[in-house]
Amino acid sequence: MHISGKTTRRLFLASAVAVVTLLSACSGGGEKSAKSVEITNVSYDPTRELYQAVNPLFAAAWKAKTGQDITFKMSHGGSGKQSRAILDGLEADVATLALAYDIDAIAARGKLLPEDWQKALPDNSAPYTSTIVFLVRKGNPKGIKDWGDLVKPGVAVITPNPKTSGGARWNFLAAWAYGRKAGGSDAAAEAYVKRVFAQVPVLDSGARGSTTTFVERGIGDVLLTWENEAFLAEKELGKGKFEIVVPSISVLAEPPVAVIAANAKKHGTEAVAKAYLEFLYTPQAQAEIARNFYRPRDPDVAARFKDQFPTINLVTIDKDFGGWASAQKTYFDDGGVFDRIYSQK
Amino acid sequence: MSRTASTTEGRTSQALLIAAAMIFLAFFLLLPLVAVFTEAFKQGIGAFGQAVMHPDAWAAIRLTLLIAAISVPLNVVFGVAASWAITKFHFPGRHLLITFIDLPFSVSPVVSGLIFVLLFGAHGLLGPWLAEHDIKIIFAVPGIVLATVFITFPFVARELIPLMQEQGKDDEEAAISLGANGWQTFWHVTLPNIRWGLLYGVLLCNARAMGEFGAVSVVSGHIRGETNTMPLHVEILYNEYDFVGAFAVASLLAALALVTLIAKSILEWRFDLHHGGAVH
Numbered sequence: 001m002h003i004s005g006k007t008t009r010r011l012f013l014a015s016a017v018a019v020v021t022l023l024s025a026c027s028g029g030g031e032k033s034a035k036s037v038e039i040t041n042v043s044y045d046p047t048r049e050l051y052q053a054v055n056p057l058f059a060a061a062w063k064a065k066t067g068q069d070i071t072f073k074m075s076h077g078g079s080g081k082q083s084r085a086i087l088d089g090l091e092a093d094v095a096t097l098a099l100a101y102d103i104d105a106i107a108a109r110g111k112l113l114p115e116d117w118q119k120a121l122p123d124n125s126a127p128y129t130s131t132i133v134f135l136v137r138k139g140n141p142k143g144i145k146d147w148g149d150l151v152k153p154g155v156a157v158i159t160p161n162p163k164t165s166g167g168a169r170w171n172f173l174a175a176w177a178y179g180r181k182a183g184g185s186d187a188a189a190e191a192y193v194k195r196v197f198a199q200v201p202v203l204d205s206g207a208r209g210s211t212t213t214f215v216e217r218g219i220g221d222v223l224l225t226w227e228n229e230a231f232l233a234e235k236e237l238g239k240g241k242f243e244i245v246v247p248s249i250s251v252l253a254e255p256p257v258a259v260i261a262a263n264a265k266k267h268g269t270e271a272v273a274k275a276y277l278e279f280l281y282t283p284q285a286q287a288e289i290a291r292n293f294y295r296p297r298d299p300d301v302a303a304r305f306k307d308q309f310p311t312i313n314l315v316t317i318d319k320d321f322g323g324w325a326s327a328q329k330t331y332f333d334d335g336g337v338f339d340r341i342y343s344q345k
Numbered sequence: 346m347s348r349t350a351s352t353t354e355g356r357t358s359q360a361l362l363i364a365a366a367m368i369f370l371a372f373f374l375l376l377p378l379v380a381v382f383t384e385a386f387k388q389g390i391g392a393f394g395q396a397v398m399h400p401d402a403w404a405a406i407r408l409t410l411l412i413a414a415i416s417v418p419l420n421v422v423f424g425v426a427a428s429w430a431i432t433k434f435h436f437p438g439r440h441l442l443i444t445f446i447d448l449p450f451s452v453s454p455v456v457s458g459l460i461f462v463l464l465f466g467a468h469g470l471l472g473p474w475l476a477e478h479d480i481k482i483i484f485a486v487p488g489i490v491l492a493t494v495f496i497t498f499p500f501v502a503r504e505l506i507p508l509m510q511e512q513g514k515d516d517e518e519a520a521i522s523l524g525a526n527g528w529q530t531f532w533h534v535t536l537p538n539i540r541w542g543l544l545y546g547v548l549l550c551n552a553r554a555m556g557e558f559g560a561v562s563v564v565s566g567h568i569r570g571e572t573n574t575m576p577l578h579v580e581i582l583y584n585e586y587d588f589v590g591a592f593a594v595a596s597l598l599a600a601l602a603l604v605t606l607i608a609k610s611i612l613e614w615r616f617d618l619h620h621g622g623a624v625h
Contacts, residue, residue: 012505025504042566045584048585049585073568073569073570073571074568074569075566075567075569076567076581076584077567077569084565085484087466087467087468088466088468088469088483088484089465089466089467089472089476089481089484090484090566090568091481091484109468112542116351151546196414207583210585211583212584236586237586331540
């Protein structure tokens, strides 16, 4: 009895030592010199590759200017989900989300940045734009040419959930714009969009989830997605397995960026965060943006890459949907049009 | 004659049952496991090493070990204390306590995560106070620890309660009557009796602490190199179409689980030996 008591004690002692060693080994990496600064960029799903490419460029420029090293902390997810996380206390220095409403929400409910944040940078604080296109399988077996073909019998449409995904809200509005143009009224648009969602077998929470569903799991005949995401899938994921179909009408998507002022102030990163976002407008960053399939704002860079981006008839959120605040309330808030359409499915 | 027939029949159905179990295991356990390792080493050991040694992957591994190293000892202390109290004493609310211990098993991990967001989030119950004192809980390591502790709460206690119930309190009463104090009784009598069961509980607790996804995903914030645990990192790499990386980290997680399983088998074997032998 006594011997086994000793064994037990030794066992416990050994595990205690192991835990302490582990703890000290783990906390060793936390030291930071005053010569370095850390920025947390909370972004939406498809920008992973973009910021992986742009961050080192800014780090080099900032180091040349100030001598400071920058460490970037990236977080990606559905735009609505990320906005929620910042509201709940995720301490982002900058937010680079899919649509203005998600940053509006942070300003209105969290008071973490001024309500007129969108005026802080040029072009509605959106350094790049994109639009919504279709991705279909090689040879376009279902013959999908435009929005009208989505509601043909037997066509499975893949789009994320507009409640959590910014891209999905752009998808929804682009479909709405088509329905309104084709049918001549909002009632016709609603009937059309309802038929589209009746053909959706799975609603992922973010754009990247939907791409994976379509590309990797092979579900669906057409993926409604960001132009940049469609290019990425077509050129890098399944070379020769997919085709991009450009519809007759789509929406001008402006993914905005903003310094989350309260967090930046707390971390002492106001200057570097502001410089980081301003850097996105420089020709150097704009070219990288275009190489990652986002439409650049800079006219010279846009001219250089003009063959890459097809011309599409684009509606805008401000002119055609009365701005994000109104569109969000009408279509996506609880009890809005999307709930009505989807609950009756 | 009839006896032989019945045994033969018994043997046939036994063989069939075993074969069915084996086929099931092969399809639902072995095959996925093999697939994980094949994918991980698809582009050679170099690519595997690169994926695992990437600073973000390395940070995820360290964080996962840290979380386990904090939450497992906490739950050992709690589990032993709770099962000791429940099995050796009768007090009002005993059954309520047992029910509470089971709570994390019955609540979905996502809900467990959201509980902490509601409590400690910027707009949560304690959020404003925490912000004032510059204490970060959710979207930081403490939140992940809390969520993991909550999720792994029942493992040690659930393992010990039946064991201690079965053992009764005769040994302890004998020790007390011979003049041992409470601490001596626990250290020299109770602990040696439960040690194998306790280690078994620790292993289960550890496996879950390292593998938890749902609750941790809610409170993590998914910041690379900072609040990304191994399971979260696997998802991120997968979403980035970095399949070798995703499966490399996944295979490491699987390897950790396998080590745990082997340790568990050894323990079970020793446990049986002691249980059957003359411990008392």
